[in-house]
Amino acid sequence: MVELRRILLVEDSPNDVELILTSLSENHLSNEVVVVWDGEEALDYLYRRGVFRLRQEGDPIVVLLDLKLPKVDGLEVLAQLKADPVLRIIPVVVLTSSREEPDLSRCYELGTNAYVVKPIDFQEFVDVVKHLGLFWAVVNQPPPDSSTLSSDRRGEE
Structure with missing residues (x-):
C-alpha cells in the first residue's frame, strides 16, 4: 500500500x-494536512527544526501557502523553498486573497506552481479548495519524496 x-x-x-x-x-x-500558522513555522517544518525537528521524515505532496503571514511572509517562504536544491521540487500553490499584480508576478518569478485567489463567496471557496486538493493529492503525479533523493541535511541548518 502506498503511503499518503x-x-x-x-x-x-x-x-x-x-x-x-x-x-x-x-x-x-x-x-x-499539517497546519502551520506563520512563515517561520512553515520553514521550521520543511527544514525539520525547532518543534518539528523530530517530525516524521518525508516532504509534503504540496504546500498551500498564504502570502500575508506573520513573522516571515509567504513570498520569503516561497523564495527560500524554491532556492533550496532539495526542497524546490515540492509543488507550491499560493492560496491568497491578494489580487495584486506585483504579488502574482513575484510568485511566478520565484517558481510557484499555481496562484489561486481565494474567492469571497463561501461555496466558491469550498469548490476551489476541493479541486485543488483533488488535483494535487490525487490527479497530479508528484515529484519523488526528496528524502529519498539525498541525505537529510535539513536538520543541520
Missing part, C-alpha cells in the same frame, strides 16, 4: 483553515 504524503497548509486565518480543512475532508482526501 502530507499536505502542508500555511495559513494564519483560523476561519480559512477551518474552511480549507472542511473542503478537503468533504472530498474524502485521506492525506494528513
